[in-house]
Amino acid sequence: MTKSTNHIVIKIAETDNVAVIANSEGLPEGTIINDDIRLLQNIPMGHKVALLNIGLGEKIIRYGQVIGFANRPIKAGEWVEESKMLLPEPPDLNSIPMPDNKTLSELKPIEGYTFLGYRNSDGSVGTKNILGITTSVQCVAGLAQYIVKKIKQKLLPKYPNVDDVVALNHSYGCGIAINVPSAIIPIRTLQNITTNPNFGGEVLVIGLGCEKLPPESLLLQNGNSKTNSDKKFSNVFYMQDESFYGFSGIVEAGLKMTEIHLKELNKRKREICPAADLVVGMQCGGSDAFSGITSNPAAGYAADLIVKAGGSVMFSEVTEVRDAVHLLVPRTINPEVGKALLDEMKWYDNYLEQGQADRSANPTPGNKLGGLSNIVEKALGSIVKSGTSPIVDVLGPGEKIHRKGLIFAATPASDFICGTLQLAAGMNMHVFMTGRGTPYGLSMVPVIKVGSNSKLSKRWFDLIDLDAGKIATGEKSIEEMGWELFHLILDVASGKKEVACDKLGLHNDLVLFNPGPVT
Numbered sequence: 312m313t314k315s316t317n318h319i320v321i322k323i324a325e326t327d328n329v330a331v332i333a334n335s336e337g338l339p340e341g342t343i344i345n346d347d348i349r350l351l352q353n354i355p356m357g358h359k360v361a362l363l364n365i366g367l368g369e370k371i372i373r374y375g376q377v378i379g380f381a382n383r384p385i386k387a388g389e390w391v392e393e394s395k396m397l398l399p400e401p402p403d404l405n406s407i408p409m410p411d412n413k414t415l416s417e418l419k420p421i422e423g424y425t426f427l428g429y430r431n432s433d434g435s436v437g438t439k440n441i442l443g444i445t446t447s448v449q450c451v452a453g454l455a456q457y458i459v460k461k462i463k464q465k466l467l468p469k470y471p472n473v474d475d476v477v478a479l480n481h482s483y484g485c486g487i488a489i490n491v492p493s494a495i496i497p498i499r500t501l502q503n504i505t506t507n508p509n510f511g512g513e514v515l516v517i518g519l520g521c522e523k524l525p526p527e528s529l530l531l532q533n534g535n536s537k538t539n540s541d542k543k544f545s546n547v548f549y550m551q552d553e554s555f556y557g558f559s560g561i562v563e564a565g566l567k568m569t570e571i572h573l574k575e576l577n578k579r580k581r582e583i584c585p586a587a588d589l590v591v592g593m594q595c596g597g598s599d600a601f602s603g604i605t606s607n608p609a610a611g612y613a614a615d616l617i618v619k620a621g622g623s624v625m626f627s628e629v630t631e632v633r634d635a636v637h638l639l640v641p642r643t644i645n646p647e648v649g650k651a652l653l654d655e656m657k658w659y660d661n662y663l664e665q666g667q668a669d670r671s672a673n674p675t676p677g678n679k680l681g682g683l684s685n686i687v688e689k690a691l692g693s694i695v696k697s698g699t700s701p702i703v704d705v706l707g708p709g710e711k712i713h714r715k716g717l718i719f720a721a722t723p724a725s726d727f728i729c730g731t732l733q734l735a736a737g738m739n740m741h742v743f744m745t746g747r748g749t750p751y752g753l754s755m756v757p758v759i760k761v762g763s764n765s766k767l768s769k770r771w772f773d774l775i776d777l778d779a780g781k782i783a784t785g786e787k788s789i790e791e792m793g794w795e796l797f798h799l800i801l802d803v804a805s806g807k808k809e810v811a812c813d814k815l816g817l818h819n820d821l822v823l824f825n826p827g828p829v830t
């Protein structure tokens with residue numbers, strides 16, 4: 312990092328020939344940076360300046376990697392943006408070498424870090440105590456919301472240990488080709504969500520009665536309902552059940568059923584749990600050029616701490632990993648995991664091809680305003696949040712986590728779909744990095760929002776939980792910010808601190824990933 316009195320110009324790797332302007336107002340034409348480079352034009356915050364003359368066709372290098380090729384000669388001091396560069400080819404998935412275990416970094420374990428969580432009978436630990444009401448079809452979403460409202464008014468005050476009641480509404484269930492191979496993704500997502508540790512095994516299902524997706528099938532993964540038929544009976548009800556008379560009769564039956572589960576949930580108490588019980592889902596939304604310099608490196612540092620403490624961390628977002636996957640395969644623990652990672656990339660390449668989407672579909676216009684020129688630059692900054700641990704496993708979309716350590720959970724980059732799939736995988740904490748700013752939140756799991764730049768974090772002081780922009784201004788090191796995030800995760804997981812989106816009640820909907828046909 313080069314920092315003079317007023318100019319903050321950030322170069323990451325020794326070989327980089329561009330650097331990012333970090334001053335919140337950008338820097339004007341004529342400014343002298345690095346002692347001898349004169350800016351040839353005004354350059355906004357987050358955007359890149361050429362540190363050397365770059366000839367036509369020559370490499371543009373950031374993070375020590377090629378992010379583009381100059382499509383015209385670029386002079387030192389010039390603003391380097393999308394229109395001046397050609398997108399490099401993506402890594403060839405068939406020629407990436409499989410991992411060599413000797414190169415894997417060994418992380419030294421850390422001990423003694425704990426949080427107060429809700430221990431479940433299956434060994435998982437919740438960070439909230441929530442009654443989840445899921446649905447087998449969108450038709451009953453209104454009823455689920457109505458019942459949630461009534462429970463909050465009438466029942467919740469009687470069960471003080473229950474934090475919340477949440478309708479797990481979604482768009483699936485009707486008009487779907489339920490037996491096609493790709494239907495497995497939305498179906499296992501809904502099934503696995505019911506086993507999220509924050510629901511304590513007490514999820515109930517509202518069905519309509521004529522949908523293709525059988526309500527009982529949503530509890531197939533739920534150990535309790537498999538072994539106890541009485542319990543299963545009290546977990547599922549159909550709106551079209553002919554024993555109910557009128558809407559009021561349906562609601563009354565629903566409330567009666569929920570009370571059984573509220574009683575069970577009310578018995579849950581927080582107890583001391585090791586940090587090894589954390590399952591942290593990490594993702595980005597509304598990234599900018601700082602994401603790869605501040606928030607993602609801090610998240611990566613915290614990810615390493617969680618793994619060293621014996622816990623699990625997931626990172627996701629296939630399109631934001633694809634162009635940097637050659638840097639991840641060598642970090643997988645064996646060729647099987649390496650191959651699984653490449654297979655998820657291939658599956659997604661094929662999926663995008665079928666929809667005729669090319670690589671310009673990501674980044675967003677907002678990402679570009681924030682200084683990210685293309686998907687290669689975005690991906691290189693995105694993978695930093697995975698830290699340095701070995702990748703021990705790869706999950707397909709909607710699959711459940713069953714290993715400790717760093718895991719790649721394949722999901723789209725869409726914030727809500729990624730969050731929904733990480734919820735199904737079993738996360739009990741969510742960490743979300745943003746540079747442009749988004750109010751993203753989920754009601755089922757606490758979402759810590761980390762701002763990549765102080766300009767956003769200050770303006771959105773009541774929406775952002777942690778300002779990683781202090782790394783760019785030199786106020787904090789990556790290590791200090793990583794520890795701060797780690798401690799914040801433990802405090803939020805313990806219920807000692809409330810995240811901004813929970814304080815404000817800003818929560819997004821669940822959004823399923825359904826690559827299959829709708830009929």
Ligand code: CA
Pocket residue numbers: 594595596628724725726729
């Ligand atoms: Ca995202």
